[in-house]
Amino acid sequence: MQQLTEIRWHARAGQGAVTAAKLVAETALELDQYIQAMPEYGPERMGAPIQAFTRISPQPIEIHCNIENPNVVVVLDESLLATVDVARGVTEDGVVIVNTCKTPGQIRTELGLDSGKVACIDASGIALDTLKRDIPNTPMIGALAKATGLFDLRPVIDHLQKTFGKKFTQDVIDANVACVTRAYEEVAIDG
Numbered sequence: 045m046q047q048l049t050e051i052r053w054h055a056r057a058g059q060g061a062v063t064a065a066k067l068v069a070e071t072a073l074e075l076d077q078y079i080q081a082m083p084e085y086g087p088e089r090m091g092a093p094i095q096a097f098t099r100i101s102p103q104p105i106e107i108h109c110n111i112e113n114p115n116v117v118v119v120l121d122e123s124l125l126a127t128v129d130v131a132r133g134v135t136e137d138g139v140v141i142v143n144t145c146k147t148p149g150q151i152r153t154e155l156g157l158d159s160g161k162v163a164c165i166d167a168s169g170i171a172l173d174t175l176k177r178d179i180p181n182t183p184m185i186g187a188l189a190k191a192t193g194l195f196d197l198r199p200v201i202d203h204l205q206k207t208f209g210k211k212f213t214q215d216v217i218d219a220n221v222a223c224v225t226r227a228y229e230e231v232a233i234d235g
Contacts, residue, residue: 047103049194050111053096054130055120057085060181064118065096067185071195071203072100080105093128100194116192119143120167120180131155141187141231143167143180148234161235163191165227174222182220186227197228 051068055061062083069081080099085092097111113133122144124130131140139161142151148162155162165187167180175182182204189195201221208217 048099048101048105049116049192050114051098051100051116051118051188052111052114053098053118053120054124054128055094055096055181056090056124057092057094058090059120060179061094061096061118061120064120064181064185065098067181067203067207068188068194069098069100070207071199074203075195075199077102078105080108082110084110093124114138116188117141118184118188120184122146125151125154131157134160136160139163139191141165141184141191143184145169148232152234159235161191161233163187163231163233165231167223167227170223170226170230174219174226175216182223183227186224186229187231189224190228190231191233197225200224200228 053061053065066081069079073079078101083096085094099105113135115135115138117130117134117140119130119142136159141163144164145166146164148164151164152162167183168178170183171180172178189200204220205217
């Protein structure tokens, strides 16, 4: 893992980006990393564009602000590509992960990315098939793990089971584990 990994999440309120940012941070914490996870939103209603942020580092993190130059950008809602500059400030070797049925090449062209890595996953399709609801956050965590190499699949699943075990039924936990696993296996990566 590099010194500091900064992840910026783009989503609409209600899609679970804040929960995903926290789950990723907590997974890193369990792997003895230093973390930060924070949302950026006001009194938005369901469906309004929001951002969340995650920082992961093997060293203490001494900055406390929003992430302007992320190593990783995760987009939970493809419709945001038309209204939000999701690739703004992404590092040259950065990774952009989008919930879409499009190919990484199509997204690379649409966002005007000349470098870095682009990953695409139909997280909404996986969530609808598995959870029966369009909540793409856990599939996006699986795609993030694979596209970035930050984590193997096992620590993500272990943390998800532990965290979700406190508030959901075993069927819901199993469906979320299936989402993470499918996305990890199915994500298309270019670059």
